[in-house]
Amino acid sequence: EEYSHIQGTRWNKNVLTYRYCVIGRYTRDLRSSIVDSLIESAFSVWARASGLTFVRTHSHNADIMVEFVTYAHGDFYPFDGPRGTLAHAFGPGIGTGGDTHFDDDERWTAGGAGYNLFVVAAHEFGHALGLRHSRNPESLMYPTYKAFHPTNLLSREDVANIKALY
Numbered sequence: 001e002e003y004s005h006i007q008g009t010r011w012n013k014n015v016l017t018y019r020y021c022v023i024g025r026y027t028r029d030l031r032s033s034i035v036d037s038l039i040e041s042a043f044s045v046w047a048r049a050s051g052l053t054f055v056r057t058h059s060h061n062a063d064i065m066v067e068f069v070t071y072a073h074g075d076f077y078p079f080d081g082p083r084g085t086l087a088h089a090f091g092p093g094i095g096t097g098g099d100t101h102f103d104d105d106e107r108w109t110a111g112g113a114g115y116n117l118f119v120v121a122a123h124e125f126g127h128a129l130g131l132r133h134s135r136n137p138e139s140l141m142y143p144t145y146k147a148f149h150p151t152n153l154l155s156r157e158d159v160a161n162i163k164a165l166y
């Protein structure tokens with residue numbers, strides 16, 4: 001399974017809205033203001049490379065709904081408890097398109113022990129924008145979590161792929 005439940009291939013607009021925590025709540029691992037800044041940073045990685053704009057909204061029909069959930073949570077891809085699958089995202093499209101779910105049975109961190117929320121969110125938002133996995137271990141879209149990345153999270157391949165799409 002690609003963990004990027006592809007719907008459309010790309011968004012046909014360049015301002016995308018996102019909203020947090022409609023189903024689940026914030027993770028208890030981090031203060032909500034830290035979660036906000038990590039998610040913002042993950043969006044800004046793609047905004048810089050693509051020219052897309054991401055706007056947080058509280059309206060009901062945000063393009064990208066961001067949730068921290070566990071096990072079965074209303075889609076066909078239940079999470080699996082600690083470790084294993086960390087998160088998943090739906091490709092561009094209406095409804096669940098773009099929606100991004102984090103397994104809240106993981107320990108989410110801003111840099112300490114556990115899984116780095118900024119890095120995982122950036123990977124997931126790549127899917128939410130229409131990117132598939134890469135076989136290049138240098139790529140952010142590599143299917144296995146890596147704790148350490150060079151300062152610029154996106155590989156040349158990631159930048160080329162998002163520019164080809166938008």
Ligand SMILES: CNC(=O)[C@@H](NC(=O)[C@H](CC(C)C)CN(O)C=O)C(C)(C)C
Nearest residue numbers: 003084085086087088120123143144145
């Ligand atoms: C530590 N566990 C892993 O490395 C697992 N990989 C993931 O959970 C992917 C997310 C990482 C790359 C942030 C799932 N994915 O592709 C979502 O879009 C397994 C490789 C075990 C599946």
Ligand SMILES: [Ca+2]
Nearest residue numbers: 081083085103
């Ligand atoms: Ca898990």
Ligand SMILES: [Zn+2]
Nearest residue numbers: 073075077101
């Ligand atoms: Zn889900």
Ligand SMILES: [Zn+2]
Nearest residue numbers: 002003004143
């Ligand atoms: Zn993935």
